[in-house]
Amino acid sequence: MTKEERATKWLKRIPGAEHIDIEKKIIICDKVARRALIVFFTVLIVELGLLLIIGQGELFNDIANLLNAIADGSHSRAHRRGLAIVGALVCVPMIVLPIIVALLLKNRWLQAEVDKEISDSHKGK
DSSP states (O other), X not given: OOHHHHHHHHTTTSTTGGGSOHHHHHHHHHHHHHHHHHHHHHHHHHHHHHHHHHTTTHHHHHHHHHHXXXXXXXXXXXXXXXXXXXXXXXXXXXXXXXXXXXXXXXXXXXXXXHHHHHHHHHHHO
């Protein structure tokens, strides 16, 4: 996806965005994407830290033991793929919260940036 496609897609449902030119939309999307990425990793680190502190690291040991138990035995390509799929499925719940938080904030930040850009363009006239 190009920057223009991303800007068009992200700002499609944002009221007032149709009055902003594509260059400004790209700048807005870049700014919001950086913020969302920072929020995603911050929430993920806090979540993993809390899991580590609250559970004394037992959850991570249990996950490792499960994957090690599955890894014992066959060493074929299909077995490794299955192991990767199981590992991904076990870890997905830990990534859901950071994604939801980042997406919710992304939409709010997009609206705020569009509103700011529109008010700035009205001041300039």
